[in-house]
Amino acid sequence: MASTFSLDLSPPVNRQMGTTLDRDYFRKTITVLAARFPAKSVGAAKLADELKQSVLDLPKIPSVKPDPTSADCRLIRLCKEEHIPEAAMGYLKRHSEGLTEYNLQLGYDHWNLDEILQAILPEELCAGAPVGFSSTGHIAHVNLSDEYLPYKHLIGELILDKNRRLKTVVNKLNQIHDQFRFFAMELIAGEDNYVVEHHESDCAFTFDFTRVYWNSRLHTEHKRMIDMFKPEDVIVDVMAGVGPFAVPAGRRGCAVLANDLNPESHKYLQHNITANKAEAFVRPFCEDGRTFIPRSIQLLMDDPMAGYQGPPISKARERRDRERGIAKPSTPPAPPRKRVSHFLMNLPDSAITFVDAYRGILAQSGEIGEEYEGHLPMVHCYCFTREAEPDAAAADIRQRVEEVLGDKLEEDVSFHHVRAVAPNKEMYCISFRLPHKVAYARI
Numbered sequence: 001m002a003s004t005f006s007l008d009l010s011p012p013v014n015r016q017m018g019t020t021l022d023r024d025y026f027r028k029t030i031t032v033l034a035a036r037f038p039a040k041s042v043g044a045a046k047l048a049d050e051l052k053q054s055v056l057d058l059p060k061i062p063s064v065k066p067d068p069t070s071a072d073c074r075l076i077r078l079c080k081e082e083h084i085p086e087a088a089m090g091y092l093k094r095h096s097e098g099l100t101e102y103n104l105q106l107g108y109d110h111w112n113l114d115e116i117l118q119a120i121l122p123e124e125l126c127a128g129a130p131v132g133f134s135s136t137g138h139i140a141h142v143n144l145s146d147e148y149l150p151y152k153h154l155i156g157e158l159i160l161d162k163n164r165r166l167k168t169v170v171n172k173l174n175q176i177h178d179q180f181r182f183f184a185m186e187l188i189a190g191e192d193n194y195v196v197e198h199h200e201s202d203c204a205f206t207f208d209f210t211r212v213y214w215n216s217r218l219h220t221e222h223k224r225m226i227d228m229f230k231p232e233d234v235i236v237d238v239m240a241g242v243g244p245f246a247v248p249a250g251r252r253g254c255a256v257l258a259n260d261l262n263p264e265s266h267k268y269l270q271h272n273i274t275a276n277k278a279e280a281f282v283r284p285f286c287e288d289g290r291t292f293i294p295r296s297i298q299l300l301m302d303d304p305m306a307g308y309q310g311p312p313i314s315k316a317r318e319r320r321d322r323e324r325g326i327a328k329p330s331t332p333p334a335p336p337r338k339r340v341s342h343f344l345m346n347l348p349d350s351a352i353t354f355v356d357a358y359r360g361i362l363a364q365s366g367e368i369g370e371e372y373e374g375h376l377p378m379v380h381c382y383c384f385t386r387e388a389e390p391d392a393a394a395a396d397i398r399q400r401v402e403e404v405l406g407d408k409l410e411e412d413v414s415f416h417h418v419r420a421v422a423p424n425k426e427m428y429c430i431s432f433r434l435p436h437k438v439a440y441a442r443i
């Protein structure tokens with residue numbers, strides 16, 4: 001018996017399968033070399049230094065199998081190598097009960113998404129096969145180009161088969177709701193259920209993926225902002241969506257006014273505030289951001305938010321202190337919060353066109369004017385630019401903001417590259433301190 005095998009572990013190819021997935025087609029028998037060991041010594045043999053190089057280590061397939069010819073023996077599959085090394089042969093002679101052939105049965109479950117696609121798609125579609133997808137809760141979303149559309153159901157089923165926690169696969173269509181920015185999508189496999197629970201920044205977010213905006217790729221950006229806020233800060237999230245900035249910021253202790261014009265976003269925002277126990281820190285609104293910007297200043301003045309009392313004491317610490325007779329610390333109540341520290345505007349397509357709404361916001365009343373003297377808020381405004389080079393992008397964004405604001409930016413201006421959205425489309429966040437002249441402008 002030859003002791004060498006060159007194994008072809010690829011799936012059987014069938015380019016005539018068409019657009020219906022035939023899972024049963026993927027069966028393959030491969031004959032490999034195996035060594036027969038008494039059941040009681042197979043564990044030691046598998047770990048033996050001499051055999052290490054010769055045991056056939058295949059993904060998803062244990063290398064030790066029952067011996068079909070003897071209940072007292074086990075088979076160890078051997079050898080990916082051209083030759084079993086001499087030391088291994090010596091070990092086998094001393095300890096095994098001989099070599100045999102073993103028929104390894106491979107099936108549909110053995111191969112991954114890409115391997116199966118490469119075996120069934122027409123040759124000309126193999127190179128760009130759509131193996132990547134994003135997932136939000138139980139939904140996988142793909143963005144299939146036209147040539148793969150005939151295979152959309154097959155691709156969807158494959159994604160579900162190979163990712164057991166996913167239940168639904170949609171193909172994103174190239175239509176975005178003009179105002180509320182959610183995608184049109186088509187179900188290509190699995191359950192017709194689009195209400196997801198998605199986890200981000202240690203919070204759970206529930207929302208209907210077909211009716212509100214959500215982008216898991218913004219996770220890092222959400223986190224960057226949340227980490228930058230101090231727990232004492234007051235945030236006005238002008239276009240809050242279902243709360244990926246607002247809810248985690250509230251959980252940190254920030255006071256947040258969270259607004260979104262889409263009634264569906266507002267509904268899920270309310271749900272997410274409650275579900276994450278952030279009611280004391282986050283207030284939801286459903287208004288046009290343009291009017292909400294000046295109104296938020298007045299809202300806070302009329303009805304300030306509770307002051308930040310420091311990090312909550314854990315239940316375990318409370319119990320320990322009680323057991324040791326340590327009295328609860330009696331900290332004086334922190335002063336109520338009535339001054340906005342940060343405005344957040346994540347509507348990159350058009351947020352810059354809203355910045356004129358900041359003109360005169362602190363000139364609304366003498367009380368407001370005094371409250372903010374020396375404490376002008378920061379504005380963080382997301383936008384797109386066609387400029388790929390950072391300096392050119394910054395110049396372009398600054399010029400557009402200043403044009404709409406009606407004045408020059410003065411202090412604390414910075415630009416953060418968020419991501420490349422498409423060729424010639426970069427997403428940035430410009431942060432700037434609201435200029436005094438703008439905030440106190442008489443209009």
Ligand SMILES: C[S@@+](CC[C@H](N)C(=O)[O-])C[C@H]1O[C@@H](n2cnc3c(N)ncnc32)[C@H](O)[C@@H]1O
Nearest residue numbers: 179180213239240241260261262288289346347
């Ligand atoms: C790009 S999404 C961002 C949502 C959220 N901040 C996030 O990071 O996931 C923009 C949001 O702006 C909301 N929106 C669009 N026009 C608006 C307006 N005029 N006023 C307030 N919100 C608006 C949309 O409904 C959408 O939820």
